[in-house]
Amino acid sequence: MTPPTRSPAEQTPPAGPTGAPIPFVRPHVDVDEALLASLAAVLRSGQLSNDGPRVRALEAALSERLGHVTLCTGSGFTALQLAIRCVRRPGAVVVPAFTFVATANAVHAEGRQVRLCDVDAAHWTLCPTALDALLRAHSDVAAVMAVNVYGEPADLDALLRVCTDHDVDLLLDNAHGMGSLLHGRPWPAGVRAAAHSMHATKVLPAAEGGCVALRPDVDPEPLRQARNPGLGGDPAQATAGINAKLSDLHAAVALHGLRDLDAVLDGRRAALRRLRATVARLCDTDGDRPALQLPVARPGAIGNGQNFAVAACDGDAAGWQAALARHGVGSRRYFHPTLSAVGYLRPGQAPTPIADDLAARVLALPLWSRMPSETLAAVETGLAAAIAERRR
Ligand SMILES: Cc1ncc(COP(=O)(O)O)c(C=O)c1O
Incomplete structure (x- = not known):
């Protein structure tokens, strides 16, 4: 049995406008x-x-x-x-x-x-x-x-x-x-x-x-x-x-x-920092309402880079999802819907307006373990194009 020497993530070229959208998650196991x-x-x-x-x-x-x-x-x-x-x-x-x-x-x-x-x-x-x-x-x-x-x-x-x-x-x-x-x-x-x-x-x-x-x-x-x-x-x-x-x-x-969890975490954290900085830069236009909202980092917290999520400021998560897909970026409405919309949970609950609003606006975007640099770059390019399209 000859094992593949490279992980599936490394074997897959970055998708983009010409291929299927880059998936928002992609399992990684180092097969050796x-x-x-x-x-x-x-x-x-x-x-x-x-x-x-x-x-x-x-x-x-x-x-x-x-x-x-x-x-x-x-x-x-x-x-x-x-x-x-x-x-x-x-x-x-x-x-x-x-x-x-x-x-x-x-x-x-x-x-x-x-x-x-x-x-x-x-x-x-x-x-x-x-x-x-x-x-x-x-x-x-x-x-x-x-x-x-x-x-x-x-x-x-x-x-x-x-x-x-x-x-x-x-x-x-x-x-x-x-x-x-x-x-x-x-x-x-x-x-x-x-x-x-x-x-x-x-x-x-x-x-x-x-x-x-x-x-x-x-x-x-x-x-x-x-x-x-x-x-x-x-x-x-x-x-x-x-x-x-x-x-x-x-x-x-x-x-x-x-064995290599710490390296995986370092890589995911670095990729997330890079993607968030890109969103912040692309949305930093004088006076305009930002196009996408990021969660605020909590002092003293070091996340593990599990997911890269943004919320659509205009409330149109489905419209953003379609625009992102047109530019090669896959996404998932995750967590969606708000739990207050789940039938068996509904009776007798206190209002949860912030969660309801967030779940209507949120999108998880591509972030994986060992994500190739060119895939990250393709996500950034697609994000820039989708933001420009939504601003037109
Ligand atoms: C917040 C949260 N809790 C629990 C679970 C359930 O985990 P599992 O899929 O391993 O059963 C998930 C799965 O993604 C989750 O996102």
Whole structure:
């Protein structure tokens, strides 16, 4: 078996006006002899899943990296489910209205009511002031699920203060946030559990996978049982389990990716800085309303470059998407729609005008791991052309 020497991203020439639009995400796995040998070893080992050696090695490496006991799961969704099982008491879970629908669906799947809360207009993450107002109005809340948005941490210290004041647990949907830092650490020590995704499009892909990192006072054993799917321990104490296991094949892919994760993060951060600077420069015209809005960087935060998102200032995300595609730039209306538009979530929610407005305007634009420089340049050229077209 002769492995390709270059990754698929490197083999693909940058698309542009003459080809298909440049995709907004593109999974990257560095396919080399070591990875292929590792996958072959799993396939020959007789143990493809059920807490195999690669899952255990990945858990050890992630626990070390994140500074918390970390359990691997089959997806970010099931990592969220296990995080929700760490909540100390029954009750509703607050979720920002501007997030991927999986955040709310996991709360629902765990049999808890979802309470939607607004985000702040500058950073696009859960708003501590809106959260405080929501918790004052509703005494049925047991936990808050903050969300890392596109790799940018939420205002976790302020959110933790609000949660402590109201005696509710703070959880983190860090599906986007592997490698993001806030004041030098992944998240404040008070966060009870942080769920991550290792989906194909994330910075550390397993193809499908996730993990949940636990505060030291959370017992991992009931969660280990719950993911497999309730086996082990005292059956009289068992809760209804799920299948949240990661396979050893997926673990092998993620373990391989961990080797050069820091280089991948550096590259994504540099590419995002460059793309944001380009948008800021192209939109910096005297007196004109800017064409595209960028999220404001939070002091003390170092994002991981998960996504490059902009919001259309004229509110016409669909029109921008078509213009960008005409100039070779693919995009996704992500996160769209606002969760307040999702039928099963709608009844009885407080208004979330900022999230609703943002979800109507936002577009995620191309940003990948190991994105070739000429592809970045093609995105910049396409952006410039689309902005000029929309201004005409
Ligand atoms: C914010 C957020 N939470 C949760 C998930 C679910 O992760 P997964 O696709 O690994 O189940 C995603 C997936 O992209 C996400 O964007």
